[in-house]
Amino acid sequence: MARDAPSSPLAARLTLTSDLADVLPQGVLLVGADGAVLSANAAARDLLGDASTDLGAVVLGEPDLEPWSPDGVAISWDELPAASALRTGVPASAVVGLGRAEADPSWLRVTATPLEQPTQDAALLVTVDDAGPEVVQARALAMHADMVRVTFEDAAIGMALVDLDGRVIRANAALARSFVMTHAELLSRPLDDLAHPEDREQGRAEIARLLEGAAGGPTSATMGRRFITGTGTLLHTRLTVTVVRDPSGKPLHLWHQIEDVTEMRRAQDLLEWRALYDHLTGLANRRLLLDRLAHALQQHAHAPGHVAVVFADLDDFKRVNDSLGHDAGDLLLRVVADRLRSAIRPGDTVARVGGDEFVIVFEKVTSAEHAGELLDAVLAVVHAPVHVGGHDVVPRLSAGLTVNDGSRDAERVLRDADTALYVAKQSGRSRWEVYQDEYRREALHRISVEAELRGAVQRGDFVLHYQPIVDLSTSEVIAHEALVRWQHRERGLLLPGEFIQVCEDTDLIVGLGAWVIEEAVAFLARHPELPGRVYVNVSPRQIGRRDDGGSGSRGLAQTVADVLAATGVSGERLGIEITESGVLQATDLARADLDMLTELGVVLVLDDFGTGYSALSSVLSAPIRGLKLDRSFTMRLGDNGACDRISTAIAALVDSLSSHGVVEGIETEDQRQLALAHGWTHGQGWLFGHPEPEHALDLTSPGHPPTVPGTRRALRTRV
Incomplete structure (x- = not known):
């Protein structure tokens, strides 16, 4: 064990027994007041070196060594544990890194303990341990703490x-x-x-x-x-x-x-809301309606009172959309929804289940009469003018009403109300009907007819009959009208009254109408000697349709153009009859369709004139070249009343416009003479001939006066 000369009497008395000190794992040094190392055990020499100058470096340091703290801060020599303990007489300890700038420091834990109070004879007991693992662990803990702090804060x-x-x-x-x-x-x-x-x-x-x-x-x-x-x-x-x-x-x-x-x-609430409520009006949708209706029916099955269901839709809503735009249509729907919501009682339900379809559920009603009173009160609120798209519009509802005691399920009750709505619309709209079981039977019949019609349209189970149009003064045939008949495989020949409305309701009229045009033009091609034109009735549903890109549904004008081109028939031999309501409700596409027809040479005639909305404006706003006075006026000619005045006025209108006019439904000679007296030049009716199939027509003498049959009831439904 290295020893220097004692620097004081105290130092002379302090020695470490070599055998005892060298077995200690900790480095131990005795240091005099002047910093001289008096003794050092084997562990200290291993850590610091054998030379006294190396041993002393840890006590008071050397100029070429740089002491550091574990935090990377330089430590001055007078702050080292030995210097502090000698100065204060208080034990001092620190982890010190000793090294030069170009090397990593060696980490030591140095503890200096004074053996007496500070005097000139003071001495220190200094212990030294390897602090490398401690520093590594401390730095790891600090890094972890920083990560936790950053993770927490950020x-x-x-x-x-x-x-x-x-x-x-x-x-x-x-x-x-x-x-x-x-x-x-x-x-x-x-x-x-x-x-x-x-x-x-x-x-x-x-x-x-x-x-x-x-x-x-x-x-x-x-x-x-x-x-x-x-x-x-x-x-x-x-x-x-x-x-x-x-x-x-x-x-x-x-x-x-x-x-x-x-x-x-x-977002979740919005999805749930959209699953149960209509996004445009905020009313319950069909899913929520059926849930509430089922609950109401279940409750009333064991309690007094009934549940009434109203199925309603807006009359002529399509006209608002087509004429004022979809924004105006949406605004109208929202206004109607708000009015319905405000008009029902607490506990009742109103829902929107389709484009312009609404359903109201009245709970705890005593009878159909009670439900009717509630419905009338609601309609009174709805039927008030609304300003949309720069125009005042009066929303009108047609409705079907059914009352149930809870004995039927929700779907069936809703279907019954829908069936009653259909009857209300067929009866003139802007009204409501109470469901009756016979309505259901009629609905089932319509479904059956619809199914049969679809097959009939695909198979072509239809024929055309042709009725003459004559010069009233000579009875000479100047044209024909093509009228469709259904050659039913079991029921025989069916007139349009048996199936046309079903075709209209199901859109089968488009395919059937196209077939009628094709067959009528083919008839013209087979009979070039036929006098005048052949007139074909078309449904408003056929006018203004977009070509669908190959599925077979074409615009009316395109259908006519294709048929004329395929047969070589001139458009000047064909006439198209359009209802007055169809012209009034025509969209831009529909008017373009009508203009294209006139460019093909096809004459457009306004059918059933006088039964629509605005007769004169209809004539002037479309490329119409003729009109047919509805048979409802013909039947009352000679009453010296309004019908005679209307007939005379319309004949004068036709003459002033240089148009083609026909009186429909002439069944007697008196009616023909009155029509002539009023200024009409052409007529049509059973007086001049029944509609006949092609093979029964006498076409050997074109333009001949037909045999005049006896007075009979006129056929009232045509296509």
Whole structure:
């Protein structure tokens, strides 16, 4: 063991027994007051070197050595443990890194203990340990702490350390943002005070369960919880509470992770709302309606009273969409929905189940009469003018009503009300009908007819009959009208009254109408000697349709153009008859269709004139070149009343416009003479001939006067 000469009497008395000191794992040195190393054991020499100058470097240092703290801060020599202990007489300890700038320091834990109070005779006992592992561990812990701190502060979700009384000890920035509060406002405040009042009891019970649980049991729980932010808004969260315990299992504090799920909840609520409510009007949709209706029927099955269901739709809604635009149509639907909502009683339901279709469920009604009174009150509210698209529109509803005691299911009751609505619309619209069982039988019959018609259209089970149009003064045939008949395989020849309305309702009229045009033009091609034109009735549904790109549904003008081109027939031999309502409701596409027909040479005639909406405006607003006086006027000619005056006035209108005019439904000679007297030049009716199939027509003498049959009832339905 290295020794220097004693520097004082005290130092002379202090020695380390070599055998005892060298077995110590810790480096031990005796240092005099002047910093001289008096003794050093084997462990110290291993750590510091054998030379006394190396040993002394750790005590008072050398100029070429740089002492450092574990934090990377340079330590001055007078702050080293030995210098501090000699100066103060108080033990000092520190981890010191010794090294030069170009090398990593060696880490030592140096502890200096004075053996007497500071005097000129003072001496130190200095212990030295390898602190390398300690420094590595300390730095790892510091790094971990930094990571935890950064994770806590910069986390995307709210985090808080909460004491067992529920007060916030520490909160991160995300939590402050979510609660719209400062850190100071959050700290030391019970988190429960910020919870929604309805959620507090459940939250307290869940946390109490965690705290009361035994060690080793569940330490955390996740729950949905609502809070009120600093601005008073509602905050939806997913809250995870974790109990932090000491080694014995005693709870120390709570760790809260609070994830803001408000936007997610809003999106979920919106999806749920859209699943049950109509997005345009906010009314219940069909799904929610059926659920409420089923519940109402179930309740009334065992209680007094009945459930009434109203199925309604807006009359002429398509006209509003086509003329004023879909924005105006949407506004009208919203206004009607608001009026319906305001007009029903508390506990009743109103729903939108289709484009312009609404359903009302009246609960606790005593009879159909009672339900009718409620419905009339609702309609009175709805039927008030609405200003949309720069125009005043009066919304009108047609409705079907059914009353049930809970003995039928919701779908059946709703279907019955829909059936009654169909009857109301067929009866003139802007009215309501009460469901009757016979309506259902008629509906089933329509379904049967529809199914048969679809097959008949595909197979071509139709024929055309032709009725002459004559010069009233000479009875000479100047044209024909093509009328469709259904050659039913079991029931024989059926007139249009048996099937046309079903075709209209199901859109089969488009395919059937195209066939009629094709067959009529083919008839013209087979008979070039035929006098005048052949007139074909068309449905408004055929006019203005877009070409569908290959499925077979073409615009009317395109259908006519294709048939004329295929047969070589001139368009000047064909006439198209259009109802007055069809012209009035014509869209831009429909008017383009009509203009193209006139370019093909086809004459357009207004059919059933006088029964529509606005006769004169209809004639002047479309490329119409003729009109036919409806048979309802013909039947009353000679009454010296309004019909005679109307007939005379319309004949004068036709003459002034240089148009083609025909009186329909002439059955007697008196009617012919009166028509002539009123100024009409052409007529049509059973007086001049019945509709006949092609093979029964006498075409050997073109333009001949037909045999005049006796007076008979006129055929009233045509295509």
